[in-house]
Amino acid sequence: MATRAVRWTLPRKVGPTAFTAFLDKLPYVAEAIVGVRGDREGRTWVEVDLADGADEPAVLGKMERAFVKMAKGFFELSTDTVVDHRDRPLPNARPAHAEMIERRWLLPYAPGCVGLQGPALALFHYFESRFLDLAARFEAARMQYPTLIAVDTLNTANYLTSFPHHITLGAHLRGDIDAIEGFQRDVVAPGAALLPAAAEPDHVLSPTVCIHCYKAIAGRQLGAGEMLRATAIGSCFRHERGRLDHKTRLWDFHMREIIFIGPADAVTAARKRSIELVAAWLDELGMAYWIETATDPFFVDNFSAQSFFQLANKTKYELLVKMPDSDRPLAIGSFNVHHDFFAKAFGLTAADGQPVHTGCTAFGVERFVHGFVAQHGLDERAWPEPVRQFVSAYGLACL
Amino acid sequence: MATRAVRWTLPRKVGPTAFTAFLDKLPYVAEAIVGVRGDREGRTWVEVDLADGADEPAVLGKMERAFVKMAKGFFELSTDTVVDHRDRPLPNARPAHAEMIERRWLLPYAPGCVGLQGPALALFHYFESRFLDLAARFEAARMQYPTLIAVDTLNTANYLTSFPHHITLGAHLRGDIDAIEGFQRDVVAPGAALLPAAAEPDHVLSPTVCIHCYKAIAGRQLGAGEMLRATAIGSCFRHERGRLDHKTRLWDFHMREIIFIGPADAVTAARKRSIELVAAWLDELGMAYWIETATDPFFVDNFSAQSFFQLANKTKYELLVKMPDSDRPLAIGSFNVHHDFFAKAFGLTAADGQPVHTGCTAFGVERFVHGFVAQHGLDERAWPEPVRQFVSAYGLACL
Numbered sequence: 001m002a003t004r005a006v007r008w009t010l011p012r013k014v015g016p017t018a019f020t021a022f023l024d025k026l027p028y029v030a031e032a033i034v035g036v037r038g039d040r041e042g043r044t045w046v047e048v049d050l051a052d053g054a055d056e057p058a059v060l061g062k063m064e065r066a067f068v069k070m071a072k073g074f075f076e077l078s079t080d081t082v083v084d085h086r087d088r089p090l091p092n093a094r095p096a097h098a099e100m101i102e103r104r105w106l107l108p109y110a111p112g113c114v115g116l117q118g119p120a121l122a123l124f125h126y127f128e129s130r131f132l133d134l135a136a137r138f139e140a141a142r143m144q145y146p147t148l149i150a151v152d153t154l155n156t157a158n159y160l161t162s163f164p165h166h167i168t169l170g171a172h173l174r175g176d177i178d179a180i181e182g183f184q185r186d187v188v189a190p191g192a193a194l195l196p197a198a199a200e201p202d203h204v205l206s207p208t209v210c211i212h213c214y215k216a217i218a219g220r221q222l223g224a225g226e227m228l229r230a231t232a233i234g235s236c237f238r239h240e241r242g243r244l245d246h247k248t249r250l251w252d253f254h255m256r257e258i259i260f261i262g263p264a265d266a267v268t269a270a271r272k273r274s275i276e277l278v279a280a281w282l283d284e285l286g287m288a289y290w291i292e293t294a295t296d297p298f299f300v301d302n303f304s305a306q307s308f309f310q311l312a313n314k315t316k317y318e319l320l321v322k323m324p325d326s327d328r329p330l331a332i333g334s335f336n337v338h339h340d341f342f343a344k345a346f347g348l349t350a351a352d353g354q355p356v357h358t359g360c361t362a363f364g365v366e367r368f369v370h371g372f373v374a375q376h377g378l379d380e381r382a383w384p385e386p387v388r389q390f391v392s393a394y395g396l397a398c399l
Numbered sequence: 400m401a402t403r404a405v406r407w408t409l410p411r412k413v414g415p416t417a418f419t420a421f422l423d424k425l426p427y428v429a430e431a432i433v434g435v436r437g438d439r440e441g442r443t444w445v446e447v448d449l450a451d452g453a454d455e456p457a458v459l460g461k462m463e464r465a466f467v468k469m470a471k472g473f474f475e476l477s478t479d480t481v482v483d484h485r486d487r488p489l490p491n492a493r494p495a496h497a498e499m500i501e502r503r504w505l506l507p508y509a510p511g512c513v514g515l516q517g518p519a520l521a522l523f524h525y526f527e528s529r530f531l532d533l534a535a536r537f538e539a540a541r542m543q544y545p546t547l548i549a550v551d552t553l554n555t556a557n558y559l560t561s562f563p564h565h566i567t568l569g570a571h572l573r574g575d576i577d578a579i580e581g582f583q584r585d586v587v588a589p590g591a592a593l594l595p596a597a598a599e600p601d602h603v604l605s606p607t608v609c610i611h612c613y614k615a616i617a618g619r620q621l622g623a624g625e626m627l628r629a630t631a632i633g634s635c636f637r638h639e640r641g642r643l644d645h646k647t648r649l650w651d652f653h654m655r656e657i658i659f660i661g662p663a664d665a666v667t668a669a670r671k672r673s674i675e676l677v678a679a680w681l682d683e684l685g686m687a688y689w690i691e692t693a694t695d696p697f698f699v700d701n702f703s704a705q706s707f708f709q710l711a712n713k714t715k716y717e718l719l720v721k722m723p724d725s726d727r728p729l730a731i732g733s734f735n736v737h738h739d740f741f742a743k744a745f746g747l748t749a750a751d752g753q754p755v756h757t758g759c760t761a762f763g764v765e766r767f768v769h770g771f772v773a774q775h776g777l778d779e780r781a782w783p784e785p786v787r788q789f790v791s792a793y794g795l796a797c798l
Contacts, residue, residue, distance in 0.1 A: 029576045062576045107615045109552075110602070113545040115615060121543050141796035144520050146512040146651045147546060147604075147634045151586060151593075153508075160586045164579050169570045169597055170604060172638035172650075173563065177428045177461045180563050187550060187559045194550075195594055198568050203509070205546075205569060205604075216506045216514060217798055230798050235546045235634055239571035251571075252545045397540035399616055399629050 003034055003049040006056060008063055010044060014071050019043040022070055027242025028165045029066045030059045036242060080314065081292040083279045086322055086329075088288040092377030095325035097247045097370070099378055104398045112244035112251025118398035119380050120369050122391040124254075127368045128233065129390065131256040134277055134361075135231035138270060140258050143232045145212035148203040153215045156345050159207070166238035168205040168251070171198040205237035209257040210360045214346040217261070224351040227262025227270070233365070247370050248323075248330050254365040260358065261348060264339075267359040271335050274361040275317065278333065285384050287321060287375055294318035294334065315339070321371040332367040336360050402433055402448040405455060407462055409443060413470055418442040421469055426641025427564045428465045429458045435641060480691040482678045485721055485728075487687040491776030494724035496646045496769070498777055503797045511643035511650025517797035518779050519768050521790040523653075526767045527632065528789065530655040533676055533760075534630035537669065539657050542631045544611035547602040552614045555744050558606070565637035567604040567650070570597040604636035608656040609759045613745040616660070623750040626661025626669070632764070646769050647722075647729050653764040660747060663738075663756040670734050673760040674716065677732065684783050686720060686774055693717035693733070714738070720770040731766040735759050 014022070023038045023046060035049030050059060100106040100120060107115030116124055135142075148170050154160045160167065173183055179197040186192035206212070213230050222228065233256045243249045260270040275291060282289050294316050319333035340355035342348070350356050376383055380391055413421070422437045422445060434448030449458060499505040499519060506514030515523055534541075547569050553559045559566065572582055578596040585591035605611065612629050621627065632655040642648045659669040674690060681688050693715050718732035739754035741747070749755050775782055779790055 028574050028579060031574050033574070066576055107542075107544075109545055109611070109614070110547075110549055113547050113549075113602070115542060115544045115611065117540060117542045121541055124543065139796075141516060141798050142520055142794060143506075143514060143516045143798065144523065145506075145514045146508055147636075148509075148512050148651045150509055150512075155587055161583045164582045164586070165572065167572055167582070169568070169572075169593060170636075171568045171570055171594065171597070171600075172640075173566055173568075175427050175430050175432070175640045177465055180427060183563045183566070184560050187563070188554055193599055194568060195570065195597060195599060198570070198594060200592055200594060201570075203512070212508070212514065213798070215508070228798055237546075237569075241571075241574045252547045395541060397538075399540050399542065399612070399627055 002052040004052075005035075005047055005049050006060070007045050007047045008060060010046070011064070011067065012071070013043050016040070016043065018071060022046070022067060024243070025066065025070070025165070026063065030054075030062045032059050033242075079292045079294070081290055082275065082317060083289075083291040085283065086288055086290045086320075088286065090286075090288050090322075090324075090375045092379070092382055093288075093322075093324040093375050094377060096373040096378055097325070100373060101246065103378065106246060108246040111246070112239070112249065114246050114250065114252075114366070116366070116369070118396050119378075119391055120373070122394035122396060123369045123372060123387070124365055125394060126387055126390040127363070127365055127372075128256065130281060131233075131258075131363055131365075132231070134274070134281075135229075135258045137277060138229045138231075138258060138260075138273075140229035140231040143213065143216070143230050145206070145209065145216075145232055145234055147206055147235050149206045149212065151202055151204060153211060154204065154207075157211050157214070157342060158345065159211065160204075163207065166207065166240060168237045168239055169201040170203045170205050171195075171201040173197050174199045206234055207236055207238055209234040209236065209255050209362070210259045210358075211342070213259045214261075214342045214348065214358065217348065218346040220347075221349045221353070222262060222351065222356055225263060225266075226351075227260060227266040229261075229270075230259045232257060232259075248367055250366055253367075256363045256365055258361045260360065261343070262356055263350065264357040267337055267357040271317075271337055271359050271361065275335050278319065278335075278361075285372070285387065287372070289319060289321045289332075290329075291317050291319050291335070294331070321375065323371070323374050325374065330367055330371050331364070332371050333361070333363040336362065401451040403451070404434075404446055404448055405459070406444050406446045407459060409445065410463070410466065411470070412442050415439070415442065417470060421445070421466060423642070424465070424469070424564065425462065429453075429461050431458050432641070478692045480689055481674065481716060482688075482690040484682065485687055485689045485719075487685065489685075489687050489721070489723075489774050491778070491781055492687075492721075492723040492774050493776060495772040495777055496724070499772060500645065502777065505645060507645040510645070511638070511648065513645050513649065513651075513765070515765070515768070517795050518777075518790055519772070521793035521795060522768045522771060522786070523764055524793060525786055525789040526762070526764055526771075527655065529680060530632075530657075530762055530764075531630070533673070533680075534628075534657045536676060537628045537657060537659075537672075539628035539630040542612065542615070542629050544605070544608065544615075544631055544633055546605055546634045548605045548611065550601055550603060552610060553603065553606075556610050556613070556741060557744065558610065559603075562606065565606060565639060567636045567638055568600040569602045569604050570594070570600040572596050573598045605633055606635055606637055608633040608635065608654050608761070609658045609757075610741070612658045613660075613741045613747065613757065616747065617745040618747075620748045620752070621661060621750065621755055624662060624665075625750075626659060626665040628660075628669075629658045631656060631658075647766055649765055652766075655762045655764055657760045659758045660742070661755050662749065666736055666756040666758040670716075670736055670758050670760065674734050677718065677734075677760075684771070684786065686771070688718060688720045688731075689728075690716050690718050690734070693730070720774065722770070722773050724773070729766055729770050730763070731770050732760070732762040735761065
């Protein structure tokens with residue numbers, strides 16, 4: 001596809017967090033934007049590749065709208081680092097992605113959609129077993145949630161207006177012989193539209209795990225001092241337009257969460273204890289990692305309020321690992337407290353009738369696999385002993 | 400909603416299989432059809448409930464089109480039963496569904512979308528552990544596939560033209576600030592359309608597991624006499640319009656498969672061995688079950704050819720259990736051989752360059768849970784000893 005590069009000077013200079021956030025979200029601004037670069041040093045311009053025939057003034061107008069909304073009232077706050085082992089020596093670290101595909105540990109079905117087998121799948125289950133050990137330390141109840149989640153439920157959590165850009169609709173076909181026959185005909189015709197056969201969706205693919213939990217116990221009043229604990233793994237879906245790959249930017253991935261619902265101090269203490277337990281485990285595994293306050297992805301309207309809230313209240317700590325093939329670290333987990341946000345939304349109250357607090361500790365399972373292999377290499381005989389033992393008992397066969 | 404019942408006399412009498420199939424698929428014929436009944440004895444008429452304001456002649460016209468296509472050339476073949484323990488005594492059998500919800504073992508999020516916890520989730524993992532034991536008898540390689548599957552891949556397997564009616568599209572939003580802002584606005588407006596914000600989908604939610612496996616090894620030439628074996632659990636999605644519930648007709652469920660790829664005689668032998676091993680296990684568990692040849696769901700155009708093919712060639716054996724709350728048995732698994740159909744589609748060949756054969760043994764995990772609880776009751780102390788032990792070690796806590 002022929003493209004042309006267009007440089008756009010920012011109306012004003014912004015801080016590094018806002019600049020990176022703007023750059024990351026440019027692919028969502030106009031379909032004609034097929035590539036993105038930026039002046040990360042000076043933060044005075046961005047450059048986009050426009051598809052042939054794009055309406056340049058219209059695209060630039062949309063970029064300006066997005067910039068103005070995003071930058072409005074944005075505060076550049078310092079981040080707080082609570083654990084720092086980013087400089088631990090990693091003698092076996094190397095870019096691992098291409099070789100994982102070559103060895104067929106990683107099956108690249110499509111950008112954002114992968115399969116795992118052999119040692120990579122064994123690692124997936126090793127991490128899962130350790131996440132379950134961690135959940136057992138909190139005596140968390142095991143739960144399993146659907147993959148689909150109702151639009152109504154996400155609206156109750158104010159999720160879709162806050163994070164619309166990565167949503168995937170789950171749209172079944174209309175119950176009509178004409179629609180179904182039309183789909184049968186069009187689905188094999190290159191370029192034919194399939195959406196006309198779809199019914200208006202009332203479900204989307206889950207972007208997160210813990211909202212299912214709050215929905216399951218909506219309206220619950222807890223006992224005095226009681227804290228509920230639950231754990232679940234779920235398939236999650238975030239369509240990271242323009243950034244999907246086969247390693248760390250997945251559309252379709254797994255998240256394990258441990259969820260805490262109860263008094264503010266107990267939820268905060270559970271977060272602190274999660275961080276300590278995970279840090280001790282990653283130290284045993286010899287990982288180079290750190291944990292710091294973080295902002296979530298955003299979209300225009302809500303960015304200012306959300307980012308400020310997250311940082312100012314330290315609602316989210318991110319677990320980051322160094323990647324040998326990138327300047328940017330990889331976020332493989334997070335330790336979150338949501339104050340009474342979800343409790344208010346789903347009517348979860350304490351004995352006194354006031355909303356409780358919630359929090360969750362979340363792990364991106366495929367990212368743990370990628371981070372580990374990138375830091376420890378592809379020779380499983382050189383992996384830390386408990387990992388090596390688990391993986392060899394699991395079986396390493398690949399088709 | 401006000402409805403009116405309309406009885407329609409079939410143009411001609413059909414056999415019981417065709418009649419049931421027609422009845423099951425009526426909800427896909429017109430959106431105005433909101434209820435379905437039929438004369439299962441005489442097989443001379445069906446009755447549909449039409450939504451208020453429905454165009455009755457148009458609906459009846461569509462029903463006639465669907466009937467004619469479906470019935471054309473349909474052969475009513477006798478089924479072949481290979482194992483029959485349907486009359487095993489079940490002292491603890493009782494309808495279990497309502498009580499599973501009451502005890503919170505089963506979380507009814509929406510029709511077709513459920514969560515599990517407590518003993519029901521423990522059972523889910525007990526069955527999974529036994530499916531993995533079975534897979535280990537075949538030394539099957541463990542694999543994990545994405546939840547999404549490319550439209551192109553399903554087209555290669557000729558799946559979407561054969562079984563379009565239960566498909567769910569995975570449609571992410573368009574990369575355009577206007578589309579995303581429109582979605583933010585409309586998603587909170589009752590009844591507003593969300594599809595206009597969606598991009599044309601190139602993926603759907605997987606309706607099955609094994610096609611991912613054939614895609615992963617597409618173009619592979621096997622060694623002389625070699626048979627590949629793989630196993631995976633996956634989330635599967637089939638929107639059974641008009642029949643979704645919280646127990647056995649799920650939109651969003653899990654399937655465990657063991658997949659065989661190799662010489663025709665080896666694949667057939669693996670199917671036979673699967674049946675023997677599963678039957679021995681279900682005998683230990685004291686289940687009332689049988690295994691017989693079966694037809695898959697269908698849609699108009701392809702029904703005649705497919706159903707005939709399946710029965711005539713005994714491509715699919717279904718594992719059925721008796722349900723105390725229903726006249727119809729519940730299909731909880733299947734043992735399938737596909738001859739060279741998928742091998743031809745995905746270029747899987749033997750040493751001599753000819754297409755190999757494929758087969759798969761498939762288990763609906765949630766259906767195993769429902770079938771077991773309906774037959775053995777809700778008191779886990781009365782469950783067969785190996786199940787009781789597994790479940791109590793797993794933990795029974797419910798939120």
